[in-house]
Amino acid sequence: MDLISLLILVATGLVVGLVARTLLPGTADMGVAMTTVLGIAGAALAQYGGAKLGYYPSGGVMSFVASVIGAAVLLLIISVLRR
Numbered sequence: 001m002d003l004i005s006l007l008i009l010v011a012t013g014l015v016v017g018l019v020a021r022t023l024l025p026g027t028a029d030m031g032v033a034m035t036t037v038l039g040i041a042g043a044a045l046a047q048y049g050g051a052k053l054g055y056y057p058s059g060g061v062m063s064f065v066a067s068v069i070g071a072a073v074l075l076l077i078i079s080v081l082r083r
Helices: 003-023 032-053 061-082
Strands: none
Touching: 003 032, 003 061, 032 061
16 A cells, blocks of 8 residues: 555545544544544445455445445444443
8 A cells, every 4th residue: 555545545534434423423422533543444444345345446436435334333333332
């Protein structure tokens, strides 16, 4: 993975994390840094996992939608584990 791909992943992760927090607003109390990490993890799992399994091409619209869903699932898991 080159530097540009890593920067795109971080930027996408920030947006994905914020969208996931908007969809699930009070489920976990975390700051912007944790939201970004959550988004990066969701984006990485969805983009690379879905592309490797052949569900959709990496970098497409479905990849972004899957990233939001992945981050939302991670947000739900974190909120359940924090209880």
